[in-house]
Structure formats: structure tokens, C-alpha cells
Amino acid sequence: MFTGLIENLGVIDSFESDRFTLSVLNTSTTSILSTASVGDSIAVDGVCLTVESFTDNSFTVTVSPETLQRTTLSEKIKTTNYVNLESSLCVGSKLGGHFVTGHVDGIGSLVNYISTNKAWEMTFAAPSSKIQEWSNFIEPYLITKGSIAVNGISLTIAECDVSGNWFKVSVIPHTYAYTNLHYLRPGDLVNIEGDILGKYVEKFLSSTLKSTKDRQSNINSDFLAEQGYQ
Structure with missing residues (x-):
């Protein structure tokens, strides 16, 4: 679950089969990866994805065929367009936007x-x-x-x-x-x-x-x- 308040911008560095590696840009004083763990959820342009590995400034996720078909992520592969990034909502966090599931319609x-x-x-x-x-x-x-x-x-x-x-x-x-x-x-x-x-x-x-x-x-x-x- 997310709130729709973007924390960082990112860019897709590589795509192999169904795995994306994304870099987190320094567009904020705090990176969403500063508190990240393997298995965490991150919304990438509103798509809920699971962190499988990460470094100080990048992370890797797997994207299902259904997600590629239903969202714009397949188009992002062909360009260097920026993506919005948001970490998942935690209990006690401020709900500044509205409930966003990360399941794109x-x-x-x-x-x-x-x-x-x-x-x-x-x-x-x-x-x-x-x-x-x-x-x-x-x-x-x-x-x-x-x-x-x-x-x-x-x-x-x-x-x-x-x-x-x-x-x-x-x-x-x-x-x-x-x-x-x-x-x-x-x-x-x-x-x-x-x-x-x-x-x-x-x-x-x-x-x-x-x-x-x-x-x-x-x-x-x-x-x-x-x-x-x-």
C-alpha cells in the first residue's frame, strides 16, 4: 500500500528477460533505498514491485508479463524516461495522499x-x-x-x-x-x-x-x- 506521494525519481538502467534494474536519482535529500530491505515493495510509476536486490543507489525487480502488458513499463524499456518511486506505507506513517495499491487499472x-x-x-x-x-x-x-x-x-x-x-x-x-x-x-x-x-x-x-x-x-x-x- 502506498500514499501517492513520490519520494524519488529513478531511471531504468537495464532490462533482461523479466528483470529490471533501476537507478535512484538524487532528487531528494533522502533516498528510498536508505531503509530498504530485500522483499520490500516499491511503487515504480505506480506499479507495486518487490525489491530482490539493491545497492546504495540502485535496485532490481522482476516484472510479470501481466504487468508489462497492463502498464507503461514495457515502453519505459525503450527509452530513458524517468519513473516515479515511492516506498510502501508503514503503520504510523503519514497518509498525505490517498490509498494507492500499486495495482494499475x-x-x-x-x-x-x-x-x-x-x-x-x-x-x-x-x-x-x-x-x-x-x-x-x-x-x-x-x-x-x-x-x-x-x-x-x-x-x-x-x-x-x-x-x-x-x-x-x-x-x-x-x-x-x-x-x-x-x-x-x-x-x-x-x-x-x-x-x-x-x-x-x-x-x-x-x-x-x-x-x-x-x-x-x-x-x-x-x-x-x-x-x-x-
Whole structure:
């Protein structure tokens, strides 16, 4: 479990079969590896991965085929794009963002970004090749003022259309400067995870509605006629 508050930036140094080695950049006064242990979880652009080995400034993880297919990590292999890094939440830690599981729901694409006096407004939508995935796994959890994780960053949805085809976030200067958001350009892909609390609510309501629909009342016109009601 994570909070969506990025601690460091990193870059993928090497990829062999299903193993990634990443370097942690000195973008903060504290490195996430300063307290790391083998077996710890680290979110890499919002993807929960397990540390298998590490040095003072790098660590190695294994990435499953499902994760490569469902996230942008396979694209990162081909470039030197920076990735956001966050260590897992500990009991007693501050929860400054929202609950982020590190289980990415799908991929989005940056449509545009606009600089305002105090923030950056960034709009995301489904890439043309991921429209069905977006509709199934992202759109149901888009709600104005709701939480969403973009590349592992806890953000608040400022605006979204009724159909859930796109959403806009307002990014403060600190978040923009200390994450990989400031490297994004229109068309670039990002990992997206909906709010876990919204998923549980949606599951509960859909199950309740289905259960109610399945329970058919015995009181119908035939029953009333049998009881003498005409």
C-alpha cells in the first residue's frame, strides 16, 4: 500500500528477460533505498514491485508479463524516461495522499497541459488502442473531486466529462517539479489507478442491486386473484 506521494525519481538502467534494474536519482535529500530491505515493495510509476536486490543507489525487480502488458513499463524499456518511486506505507506513517495499491487499472494518454499562475492543468484520456480497457477499468471511478493515481502520484480530479472519456487534474508546482509529470508531452502514456474505496463502493452497490433484482416477489396479479382480489 502506498500514499501517492513520490519520494524519488529513478531511471531504468537495464532490462533482461523479466528483470529490471533501476537507478535512484538524487532528487531528494533522502533516498528510498536508505531503509530498504530485500522483499520490500516499491511503487515504480505506480506499479507495486518487490525489491530482490539493491545497492546504495540502485535496485532490481522482476516484472510479470501481466504487468508489462497492463502498464507503461514495457515502453519505459525503450527509452530513458524517468519513473516515479515511492516506498510502501508503514503503520504510523503519514497518509498525505490517498490509498494507492500499486495495482494499475490501465493506461492513459496526456491530451494537453496548460500552465496557469499557480498550477498546471493536465488532461488525460484513453489512447486509441486502449479505449475498451479505459471504459471497463478506469471510467467507472472518475468523479469530480475524487482521487486518482497517475504514474503513482496522488491527484484530485478537477473535472471530467459525464461519459468518463477524459479527466483533468490541477497539479501544484511542487508536485510538477519533483515528479516525472514535467517530462510529459501530449501523446505520452501514463499508468492510472482508480480509488480503491470507489471500487469497493461500486462492487457493493452492483452486488446489492443484482441481489435485489434476483429476489422476485411472490405477490403478483395471479397471487392477488387467488386471494380474491379482482
